[in-house]
Amino acid sequence: MRKLPRDISRQSGQPVGVAGQSTLHDSAWLHVSGQARYIDDLPEPEGILHAAVGHSEQAHARIKSMDLSAVRAYPGVVAVLTVDDVPGHTDIGPVFPGDPVLAGELVEHIGQPIFAVAATSHTAARKAAKLAKVEYEPLHAVLDTREALEKQFFVRPSHTQQRGDPDAALAGAPHRLKGEINVGGQEHFYLEGQACVALPQEDGGMFVHTSSQHPSEVQKLVAEVLGVPIHAVTTEVRRMGGGFGGKETQAAPVACVAALLANATGRAVKYRLSRPDDMVQTGKRHDFFNTYDIGFDEQGVIQGAEIMVAGRCGYSPDLSNAIVERAMFHSDNAYYLDQARVTGHCCKTHTVSNTAFRGFGGPQGMMVIEQAVDDIARYLQLDPLEVRKRNLYREGRDTTHYGQTITHHVLPELISQLETSSDYQARRAEIRAFNQQSPVLKRGLALTPVKFGISFTAKHLNQAGALVLIYTDGSLQVNHGGTEMGQGLYIKIAQVVAAAFQVDVDKVKVTATRTDKVPNTSPTAASSGSDLNGMAALDACEKIKARLIAFAAAEYGCEQSAVRFENNQLVAGDIRLDWADFIQKAYMNRIALSSSGFYATPNIYYDHAKGQGHPFLYYANGAACSEVVLDTLTGEYRVLRTDILHDAGQSLNPEIDIGQIEGGFVQGMGWLTTEELVYSDQGRLLTTGPATYKIPAVSDTPPDLRVNLLANSPNKEATVFRSKAVGEPPLMLGIAVWSALRDAVASLTDYRYSPPLDTPATPERMLAAVTAARQWALAEQEAVS
Known part of the structure; x- marks a missing residue:
């Protein structure tokens, strides 16, 4: 059970750990005791394979030839895939096209994946991937922002925001200064690198454990590369060992490669990037x-x-x-x-x-x-x-x-x-x-x-869903679209639900984020995790509360305005009933004890x-x-x-x-x-x-x-x-x-x-x-x- 802070006392007349109180992170004791499970800690199914990719050695080049015979012959290698082996979409760009899951004829950065390997061990897969013989035709590489500016070499059109007449204001100002600055990039350096496990399902679907801030995007892109409906893929995220934005889009290519190999072999595939591969292969803060x-x-x-x-x-x-x-x-x-x-x-x-x-x-x-x-x-x-x-x-x-x-x-x-x-x-x-x-x-x-x-x-991302369940012993379970990367989102949502019903926070459990419980989720990003998912969970709670209040008013003969939840109890007029006893009573009277919730941020737009x-x-x-x-x-x-x-x-x-x-x-x-x-x-x-x-x-x-x-x-x-x-x-x-x-x-x-x-x-x-x-x-x- 979660240990509650020593400085919070029931003498306050409030339930313990509700929103507004300082409460321990729900996984804190798991972290310090080494019991918190990350992707690489999950029990491995029998016969699991391990993935690696072969990287481009050129920043910009055409591939003239690629000999993978030595890769296939390496001991332990079970499958080798190129872009020609992808059954569905090959472009997995998150918003705009331009990100091939595996490069074809053209490579555009050193470290770009050009083929994928599945082998019986992590070491075998990585060693085999290095044996490819690739012949390149080098092309001019633009590496510097200033050269790109000079050549008007952009991935998207330029954009301008303006108010008033800045040219006239600058010309008429008493003083004027000009300057420039180069602002460096930044590596996310999360403690847990990019990792996933793809498990083929009996119905031709795929279950993916992913270290991702955006499980719905992983679900969608895996479905697209496999050429199956989105409902055939389920993704789950219990926790990440850090994300910081590096696992918003960059986790999806890793999951797609693992899923493609799992689909081709019919066996579970784990893909865990080593730190050097992670740093070379994945994007960073823009300089x-x-x-x-x-x-x-x-x-x-x-x-x-x-x-x-x-x-x-x-x-x-x-x-x-x-x-x-x-x-x-x-x-x-x-x-x-x-x-x-x-x-x-x-x-x-x-x-x-x-x-x-x-x-x-x-x-x-x-x-x-x-x-x-x-x-x-x-x-x-x-x-x-x-x-x-x-x-x-x-x-x-x-x-x-x-x-x-x-x-x-x-x-x-x-x-x-x-x-x-x-x-x-x-x-x-x-x-x-x-x-x-x-x-x-x-x-x-x-x-x-x-x-x-x-x-x-992006306006459409400002939405969230949640699912709140109350069990007959009064315990509550919550699922929502947000992901936990150490920032304390799960405990905050638990506190929101506890506050809604005025029960101790240890009565509330937030379960792993899964796309088959709350669909079409937005990424946990833009500092909006608590804002969006907290409001969605609160919406679900309010729907359940409305039913419970109506039932209590009818059951105990009082106005609904006289019904409230207070310090682990139901209060209905002069009646006080323990929370768990009341929930059991509501169940016996066939009151629905679960609800979905939804929230969309109001009053936002941009032309x-x-x-x-x-x-x-x-x-x-x-x-x-x-x-x-x-x-x-x-x-x-x-x-x-x-x-x-x-x-x-x-x-x-x-x-x-x-x-x-x-x-x-x-x-x-x-x-x-x-x-x-x-x-x-x-x-x-x-x-x-x-x-x-x-x-x-x-x-x-x-x-x-x-x-x-x-x-x-x-x-x-x-x-x-x-x-x-x-x-x-x-x-x-x-x-x-x-x-x-x-x-x-x-x-x-x-x-x-x-x-x-x-x-x-x-x-x-x-x-x-x-x-x-x-x-x-x-x-x-x-x-x-």
Whole structure:
């Protein structure tokens, strides 16, 4: 049974663990005891086979010939498939075409699967796959975003959002700055790699255990490659060992390959990618090349803006159209841009197709305006925080460049609170004094905001279903379309159901997500897992409650308004009955004790042709204040302290939310500082494991990390119990670290120069920024003399 927190007491008169209370993650004790099962932990059926694929060794080429005889002859190999062996569809693009399940004549990135192998062991399959003899005709490979821009080489058409006349505003502005930044990509580096098990069924169908954020998409694409109806395929997800967007679309090709091999052999097939294969074969966070042209007045208030964001999408569309669009939506971050034009480009390159990653383009878009605000502050010799506060959305300046009016101005008060609680002003003065007397070590400080839109920008995905069952002993079972990847979605949904009936949360069990229980599910992404699935589960509960209340009123002779659920009991007028006894009574009187629920997010729309609309139900907000110390001789640095204040609305589970905020911040910090993806001149990924790719360790976490939730801030939109999303927004709090590093370098010029600093801000890039700052200072001295 789930262990309940010690700090929650029944003396409160409330049931234990309902929504709004801090309750342990439903799998916490399973994780720490090693009992939580992932795909590779499932009992293996007798005769199971293991899959691997042969990869392209060229970034862009035609396959002239392919000899697989040595592959087939390798001991243990049972089947070898090429694209010609696929019985159904061969293109498994999630939104737009362009993703062959196995490449045919043309290959477009190093690591692209060109054939699949099933063997009696994981090792045999991988070794056999390396024995293929493939002859290529190399073609020119576009590997760089700038080359793609020059050649107008895109996976999807470019898009523009505009308000007013930015050209006139820029021309008439008292001051004007231009800048650019390269924002690096990021590997998901989930603890559990891509994995699945495909089990042929007696009726010609397929059952797939998948580590996927989107089980319905896996179901659909497996059905399509097999050439069978969707109802012939069932997918199940109990939990993932991390996802972060990397398992939204990228899990489907893995499942399709396993299913094709299972279908061909009639035997169960497991496909588990090794870490190097996973990193080479699957997409990552898009790296971006961004530019800005900003006009502003003497106070630093932005009057006009021309912004360009260009994402390196890789060889196929995947989700890039929506990712670049979200970067455009968030290129304002928290600031009113007045007259503005934002243009987005989906650049095609002959590299692996990049995909969803926590923030979904929003973080990359925010980077360009945060750089611009810092640059404005240095230009005007102002504190960057002051410039940020002057440009925040507020009454009268509250419409975004894409036409959505911001109705809830949370950030001004939130930032004011954080400025006070973090002692920002006193520390700013202290750091200036320290830097004046410290020739080598320089400290930096930055306080940056986050405004992040909540909803899928693809309108049809903003829907969810749920199934709630009550058994005769009063226990409840819930199934919904959301998936659990460690973020605590299952326990939050359990808390929502417990709150609906006012019973202890240990009476509620959330079962594995399955496509034969709740169909046509949306991915668990866009920070909407709790919003969508919580409301769907609540809808199912309300339907059951209506039946139970009507029955209780009739049974006990009172008005329905006198019936309520309270602390594991039914109260009907003067009658009090234990919850389990009442449920048994309802069953004996043939009251239906189950219901499906459904929710569709209201009031969202976007006109792509006009670049205007209301794409988000609401905005999540937060802010972080980070202090760093930089060694200007080596480029090495430490984050000393970070203060975070985040708005989770009426939190469903405060401790879970704080954990998400801490993890999101550290992951965002890693993206901007240490996580560098390195490619060869031929487009081969060189950072293929933890020895070469540096994710943040515990030692990288600020030793002084203070995280608080904004008090008394219920969501004004009708979300589940007035909560707000906390999945993606905290990642962008890491921007405070990058901005603080620039602040430390700027101190070398008495804060008069804003150093260029591409991300990730590795020690090498920090040294380059230090050199640029010193050269600028020297040039200034020479000009004066």
